[in-house]
Structures are given as structure tokens and as C-alpha cells.
Amino acid sequence: MKKSLVSPPSIAALAWTLALAAGPIWAASASDVTVRLGKTVTSPFMGLGVQWDRFYYTPTPAAWNMIVRRMDYCRPGYLRVMVGTGDYCVGFDAQGKPKYIWTEGTAAQKADFKNLTDILDYAQSRGVPVILGEWSPPKKELMAEETDPRWPQVMADFVSYLRDKRGYSTITFFNCINEPNGDWSGNKDYATWLSVVRSLRREFDARGLNASVRIIGPDTTGNTQWLEPFTWIDRATKDAPDTFGAWDLHWYALDSEVLDGSMEKLLAEKREVIAKNDPDGLSKPRFLGESGLITGRVNGDQQPRVRAYEYGVMMADYVAQVARAGWQGALAWDMDDAMHLVSWDRRPDPPDALTMKLWGFWNSQGSRMTPPEDESPRPWFYTWSLMSRLFPRGSRIVETTSPAIARFRAVAATIQRSGRTDVSVMLVNNDAISRTMTVKVPDLKQSPTLTCYRYFETDRPEDDRRFPKAASLLKKVDLRKGCTVMLPSRGVVFLTTMIDRQKNQSP
Incomplete structure (x- = not known):
């Protein structure tokens, strides 16, 4: 109207x-x-989320406190935290039983695992819901095939340990394979991914996790001209509505998709697909699991526009269209440059301008680099934090x-x-x-x-x-x-x- x-x-x-x-x-x-x-x-609206992963370049205690103060100001509606299977499972014993870091890890492995639980401690202390998930199938030396039946078992053990033994009740979503439609994910194809997720759901059910942790999907990525993430949600909502407790997409939008309002139109159409294919679809959360702009991306995976004020306007427009289309949240990729590398083949210390993925609200390594002002909040934190505070969860x-x-x-x-x-x-x-x-x-x-x-x-x-x-x-x-x-x-x-x-x- x-x-x-x-x-x-x-x-x-x-x-x-x-x-x-x-x-x-x-x-x-x-x-x-x-x-x-x-x-x-x-x-209810889920609010505005933030991707907060373990840091490749670990912040100093002072920098960690700075990050916590900024996130407290932001008041995120939810967090997304991703790991690999090898980050918590170190192998199998002679009887084929999994060995976990919390019982059989080395001191270094346990210290690295603490980098994960520090984030979960933050979320638990603030009551912030967490999407926990796996980047990709396990490395070949751990499990030879993506369809190895042990993988869903260890994922379910991992979630059960964190919730039941460690008390991280804010882990309320689980994401099996980040962006499974991308070749970097290690996933073979749609059918293989769906088979793994169905097996995971059975393992969750066996441990009584189904009532407290929703499996999300399809978690596909792209835009209308690259990868096209939308067909997987058409298929998954029809093929396996009972397997999923929430529906999500990643959208790295072209400027044109934001400026002409086509994001809102297409998301509204996908909301109707969910309603049509899944009898309970509109009672399940539906949200953007990663959000950003791809126009202007350079150097493999860096977005220098996050330093410019106009990125804050574009992301506000992006979120407005998500909400107007009847979706319930959008999650910022990402919080801090120091979390992710452009390439594992290039890891200098201190990092240089080409080392890290440049997408964050700031760079906590900024004081060790050029320009040092990158450690300050970038302009788009202004609009994202206000949206998060003024359009909160609930x-x-x-x-x-x-x-x-x-x-x-x-x-x-x-x-x-x-x-x-x-x-x-x-x-x-x-x-x-x-x-x-x-x-x-x-x-x-x-x-x-x-x-x-x-x-x-x-x-x-x-x-x-x-x-x-x-x-x-x-x-x-x-x-x-x-x-x-x-x-x-x-x-x-x-x-x-x-x-x-x-x-x-x-x-």
C-alpha cells in the first residue's frame, strides 16, 4: 500500500x-x-547478529576488553561461531571411539579450545543466542569421507558436551557446513549435504538435543548473479522440512540489488516458498546467516569499503529490506579482521595489509599495522550497532x-x-x-x-x-x-x- x-x-x-x-x-x-x-x-524479530569466531591473531588482554566493551554497546541479537571438527576431535582410539580435546588434548590444543569457550562465556553471560557450526567436512586424515557416519556422531557429542557439561544453554542453533553450495566448503553436492544433515538430526534426537538446538539450513551463499543461493532453500523446504528447525541464507549483495530494492522483493518471494513447502515454516526462525556487500571486493576476500561511510548506509538499506520482507534477522560478516586469513599460505606476524580478510567493524591488530586507525570502530559499526540496539531481539x-x-x-x-x-x-x-x-x-x-x-x-x-x-x-x-x-x-x-x-x- x-x-x-x-x-x-x-x-x-x-x-x-x-x-x-x-x-x-x-x-x-x-x-x-x-x-x-x-x-x-x-x-519476534531476532535482532542484528554478528559473526564472532576465534582469532587467528589473538588479541591482547587490553584488546579483548576493548572488543567486549564494543560488543556490549552493540547488544547483538545473536552470534555465529564456526569451528572445524579437528578443533575439538583429535582422532579415534583402537576401538574406534572418538577422542576429544577436553579429555585427551594437549596443553596447546586445550588453550586453543579456550579461545572458543571465551566467546561462549561472553554469550552465556549476556544471554545472547549462538549459532554454532562446522566450516566444512573433516580433513581426510581424520575421516576419509564427508559421509562417514562418525561425523554426525562427533558433532552431536560436541554440542551435547558444550550444553550439558559446560552449561552453554545459549547454543540454540547448529549449522552443518558453511556455505555448502560453494566449492571452498568441501561439500560434494546438495544430496550429500542433505544426507549428512539428516544423519545429524537423528544423532541430535538420540541425545535429546532436538528440543533445545535447531539445525539451520541451507546456509547457502551468493547473490542473483553469483552462485545463486536461493534454489537450495526451495529444495530443502520441500525435501526435508522436518529436519530443519530454522531457515537461513547468506547474501553478499551487489550494490544494484540493494539500490533497486530487489533484495526485499526476492526475500519476500522466498518467505512465501517457505510458507508453501514447510507446513511449520513460518513458525521457524528465518534469517540471513551472513550479510555483506560483494561489489568492490578485492585481493581474494577483502572489502575495503567497510572503511567508508557509504557502506554503513548500504548495510542499513540491506537490513531494512530484510525486515520489510518478513525475515527475522541479519548477521554481519564480520566483527574483527583479526579472526580470518585471506590465505593459509600467507601468515606473517605482524600481519600486513594483505594478510587478513578485511570485512570487520574494526581490526584489533591495527596498532601493529598500517593504518593504525583501523583499530577504531569503522563507520558501518555506527549504523549496525544502532540497528541492533533500537531493533532488538524480541x-x-x-x-x-x-x-x-x-x-x-x-x-x-x-x-x-x-x-x-x-x-x-x-x-x-x-x-x-x-x-x-x-x-x-x-x-x-x-x-x-x-x-x-x-x-x-x-x-x-x-x-x-x-x-x-x-x-x-x-x-x-x-x-x-x-x-x-x-x-x-x-x-x-x-x-x-x-x-x-x-x-x-x-x-
């Missing part, structure tokens, strides 16, 4: 425009964005209506906490053209305090930690009449009624 342009806003709304605008107001009239609180798009994405404006997206959510209902709205202008939008919430009876955050190339307030800082705080805003906001160029505006009730300030 689209709405036509409205008449000029009230005098009060114009005052809010002046308070929120950064620069002159030159748009002739405002367009309405209407938030329909009674119309749910998807619920929120409800509601309908927004607006005129058909190219390269403009709006998304809104309600957040129910402590007997209070809050509203967050994100406006994304992914064009150089100035836009003036009036946000209206007809069903909101109270006149709340409204916090505004702005993300533009020369206008994105930060505090001394380089975290987002509110641009303005408006009291007693009547959102039934509307709040008019200027987006003078390419950028993002967040409006929220949320407050941190412990500190009595904006979130």
Missing part, C-alpha cells in the same frame, strides 16, 4: 524539522511515512507505508519491555537527493520523548569512545500529527522512544 504526498506539516512539526535537520531545508514538501502499529510484518516489525520513492526505505518496530511499549523508526536515504519525510504514528496515544540519531558523511555525532551519540532529544512529540525529518543527502536517521531506564537517557 502506498500513500500520496501530504499537505505541509504543522508549525510544531516544522520546528522539529529545524531541530533535526543538519543544513538548509531545500525540499519543497514533505512525504509521509506512516507507521501502522496494528499491522505486524514479522514477530521486537515486532510493523508495517510502514510511504510514497514510491527510489532508493528510500523505512522500517519500524515496537519493543515491549517492563510494561512499556516503545517505537523505533529507521529512515534510509540511499541517494544524493535531499528528502524531507514526516513520520506519523496514528495509533500512538501518548506524546513521548523522541531521540534522534543521524548518520551522514559530515554529520554523525560520536562520543569519546567513537560510539553513536544522539543528535537531538525532543520532548512531548505528538507522532499522530507527525515529526518532520530532513535527510539532506545519502544517509540514515533513527527515531526512537526507547530510553535506558537505569540511566534515564537515550539508549
Whole structure:
């Protein structure tokens, strides 16, 4: 449903425009964005996730504390943590029984395993759900074939140990083979992957894990012009709906797929495929298991655009389309450059500019490298962390209506906490053209305090930690009449009624 342009806003709304605008107001009239609180798009929203793997270049204690502080600010809705079978299974004894690192590993192996449990400790202490998973089938020296029946058994033992013995109850999803449609995964084909996952499900059932840990899939990757990850979800939802407890995709989008809105259209179509093929499909989580932009990727697997402010706008547009299409979350690839190598054949210490996969919110090895400022949060952490905080796990994405404006997206959510209902709205202008939008919430009876955050190339307030800082705080805003906001160029505006009730300030 689209709405036509409205008449000029009230005098009060114009005052809010002046308070929120950064620069002159030159748009002739405002367009309405209407938030329909009674119309749910998807619920519950999983929030915004983050890929947090073990570090190849281990952070110092000071750097680890810095990472924890930043992730605490981000408040991720979920984490994805991947391992290899050899990271926890060291082989088999003479009777063919698996030997695990926690009982028979060397001191070095146990220390490396602690790098995994440190991440799980963080998630458990904050109550953050975890997707645990395997990068690929085991190395040949451990198991000769992907279809070795021992592999599902050791995966299930691994999950059972972590949940039942170590108490990591936040492990609630498991991902068998990262990106199985890619030749780097080591997977043979669709049929082989599905056979392994079905065997894994039987092992989970035998250990009573099925009630607490959902197997996700297909976890395929690509975009509309590369690898085409979408057909596997068509097939898996039809072939094995009872095997999977959640549905996920990876989408490394072309700029064109974001700018023209085709992401939203295709994801909405895939939501309908899930609903058609899986009788319980819409009651299962569905989300993006890795999210990023592939346009501009260089040097094998580096995305230098993460250093530019426009990447933060593009990823906000990406997430808006995920939510508007009725999917329940998107996960950032990735948190820190120091986790992943471009090539295992090249591992200098200290690392240089070509060593690590350049995709993160920051590089915790930045002080040892050039440019050292890479250790600071990059621009896209600004929008990702705000989306994560203002559209948290458990929120409800509601309908927004607006005129058909190219390269403009709006998304809104309600957040129910402590007997209070809050509203967050994100406006994304992914064009150089100035836009003036009036946000209206007809069903909101109270006149709340409204916090505004702005993300533009020369206008994105930060505090001394380089975290987002509110641009303005408006009291007693009547959102039934509307709040008019200027987006003078390419950028993002967040409006929220949320407050941190412990500190009595904006979130």
C-alpha cells in the first residue's frame, strides 16, 4: 500500500524539522511515512547478529576488553561461531571411539579450545543466542569421507558436551557446513549435504538435543548473479522440512540489488516458498546467516569499503529490506579482521595489509599495522550497532507505508519491555537527493520523548569512545500529527522512544 504526498506539516512539526535537520531545508514538501502499529510484518524479530569466531591473531588482554566493551554497546541479537571438527576431535582410539580435546588434548590444543569457550562465556553471560557450526567436512586424515557416519556422531557429542557439561544453554542453533553450495566448503553436492544433515538430526534426537538446538539450513551463499543461493532453500523446504528447525541464507549483495530494492522483493518471494513447502515454516526462525556487500571486493576476500561511510548506509538499506520482507534477522560478516586469513599460505606476524580478510567493524591488530586507525570502530559499526540496539531481539516489525520513492526505505518496530511499549523508526536515504519525510504514528496515544540519531558523511555525532551519540532529544512529540525529518543527502536517521531506564537517557 502506498500513500500520496501530504499537505505541509504543522508549525510544531516544522520546528522539529529545524531541530533535526543538519543544513538548509531545500525540499519543497514533505512525504509521509506512516507507521501502522496494528499491522505486524514479522514477530519476534531476532535482532542484528554478528559473526564472532576465534582469532587467528589473538588479541591482547587490553584488546579483548576493548572488543567486549564494543560488543556490549552493540547488544547483538545473536552470534555465529564456526569451528572445524579437528578443533575439538583429535582422532579415534583402537576401538574406534572418538577422542576429544577436553579429555585427551594437549596443553596447546586445550588453550586453543579456550579461545572458543571465551566467546561462549561472553554469550552465556549476556544471554545472547549462538549459532554454532562446522566450516566444512573433516580433513581426510581424520575421516576419509564427508559421509562417514562418525561425523554426525562427533558433532552431536560436541554440542551435547558444550550444553550439558559446560552449561552453554545459549547454543540454540547448529549449522552443518558453511556455505555448502560453494566449492571452498568441501561439500560434494546438495544430496550429500542433505544426507549428512539428516544423519545429524537423528544423532541430535538420540541425545535429546532436538528440543533445545535447531539445525539451520541451507546456509547457502551468493547473490542473483553469483552462485545463486536461493534454489537450495526451495529444495530443502520441500525435501526435508522436518529436519530443519530454522531457515537461513547468506547474501553478499551487489550494490544494484540493494539500490533497486530487489533484495526485499526476492526475500519476500522466498518467505512465501517457505510458507508453501514447510507446513511449520513460518513458525521457524528465518534469517540471513551472513550479510555483506560483494561489489568492490578485492585481493581474494577483502572489502575495503567497510572503511567508508557509504557502506554503513548500504548495510542499513540491506537490513531494512530484510525486515520489510518478513525475515527475522541479519548477521554481519564480520566483527574483527583479526579472526580470518585471506590465505593459509600467507601468515606473517605482524600481519600486513594483505594478510587478513578485511570485512570487520574494526581490526584489533591495527596498532601493529598500517593504518593504525583501523583499530577504531569503522563507520558501518555506527549504523549496525544502532540497528541492533533500537531493533532488538524480541521486537515486532510493523508495517510502514510511504510514497514510491527510489532508493528510500523505512522500517519500524515496537519493543515491549517492563510494561512499556516503545517505537523505533529507521529512515534510509540511499541517494544524493535531499528528502524531507514526516513520520506519523496514528495509533500512538501518548506524546513521548523522541531521540534522534543521524548518520551522514559530515554529520554523525560520536562520543569519546567513537560510539553513536544522539543528535537531538525532543520532548512531548505528538507522532499522530507527525515529526518532520530532513535527510539532506545519502544517509540514515533513527527515531526512537526507547530510553535506558537505569540511566534515564537515550539508549
